[in-house]
Amino acid sequence: MTDTVSGVAFLALSFATIGGAVMMLATRNVVHAAFWLLEVMLATAGIYLLLSAEFLALVQVLVYAGSVAVLLLFTIMLTLRRREDAVRDFEPGWGSVVIVALFGGSLLFAIQRFGAQMRPGTMPETVPDVAAFGETLFTQWAVPFEIASLVLLVALVGAVWWSGGDGS
Amino acid sequence: MTLLQPVGALSFMTLAAVLFSLGLYGALSRKSTVMVLMSLELMANAININLVALSRFSAPAEMTGQIFAVFSMVVSAAEIGLGLALVLALYRQRKTVEVDAMQELKG
Numbered sequence: 012m013t014d015t016v017s018g019v020a021f022l023a024l025s026f027a028t029i030g031g032a033v034m035m036l037a038t039r040n041v042v043h044a045a046f047w048l049l050e051v052m053l054a055t056a057g058i059y060l061l062l063s064a065e066f067l068a069l070v071q072v073l074v075y076a077g078s079v080a081v082l083l084l085f086t087i088m089l090t091l092r093r094r095e096d097a098v099r100d101f102e103p104g105w106g107s108v109v110i111v112a113l114f115g116g117s118l119l120f121a122i123q124r125f126g127a128q129m130r131p132g133t134m135p136e137t138v139p140d141v142a143a144f145g146e147t148l149f150t151q152w153a154v155p156f157e158i159a160s161l162v163l164l165v166a167l168v169g170a171v172w173w174s175g176g177d178g179s
Numbered sequence: 180m181t182l183l184q185p186v187g188a189l190s191f192m193t194l195a196a197v198l199f200s201l202g203l204y205g206a207l208s209r210k211s212t213v214m215v216l217m218s219l220e221l222m223a224n225a226i227n228i229n230l231v232a233l234s235r236f237s238a239p240a241e242m243t244g245q246i247f248a249v250f251s252m253v254v255s256a257a258e259i260g261l262g263l264a265l266v267l268a269l270y271r272q273r274k275t276v277e278v279d280a281m282q283e284l285k286g
Binding site: 017018021025028029032033035036041044045048051052055058059062063064066067070071074075078079082083086087089090092099102103104106107108110111114115118119122123126138139143144147148152155159162163165166167169170171172173174 | 197210211214235242276
């Protein structure tokens with residue numbers, strides 16, 4: 012692994028990410044939007060690889076590109092009565108455009124303004140591998156890990172409870 | 180600064196800021212509940228990029244950012260599962276997924 016991030020790879024992946032997000036919001040078909048979200052998640056996995064976070068890239072592909080995309084597509088299909096309902100009216104929402112432009116502008120300004128304090132371009136060379144990541148996760152962060160699995164269990168049971176058929 | 184130079188943490192933060200803004204726009208402007216949930220996922224994704232990038236550029240040996248990103252992924256996966264279950268439950272009662280149809284508690 013090199014000690015810098017290649018500008019070409021970063022540009023290509025960030026174009027894929029932002030372009031996918033723009034297309035997700037621009038398309039009027041909900042099913043197409045779900046597939047654009049899938050593309051954004053895959054490009055994000057590539058960005059994690061650039062940052063030498065291999066485990067996170069794997070988890071991103073498995074969880075987001077795999078299960079979340081399938082979950083979204085199933086929900087879209089279950090809540091559409093006709094095929095034509097997938098195509099929605101154009102919803103520009105000019106008020107939210109103004110709010111988001113202000114928010115994003117101030118965010119970018121803050122990054123440019125206060126980012127000068129960070130050393131640009133250089134990257135620490137030593138990168139722990141996946142084995143070191145697992146060791147840290149299961150020793151130093153073992154209790155939060157167990158709590159996280161409890162959160163997932165409760166969320167699973169709650170989702171089954173809410174969406175369950177003839178229960179209530 | 181040419182385009183082909185190695186990029187630093189600022190570029191990743193800018194990317195995450197743009198992604199977050201796009202997700203915020205979607206969450207504010209869409210009228211379909213599923214689209215709102217997808218935009219929320221976009222925002223969570225931007226935050227994860229920020230966590231991983233800052234961890235990589237400042238202190239990669241501790242991996243705190245990566246661990247936080249894992250927990251953040253757990254929470255957002257639970258959130259999307261519960262959100263979609265809620266959408267299905269509401270659809271069963273109302274036969275619609277429009278946000279505008281769910282305003283009974285509006286003051």
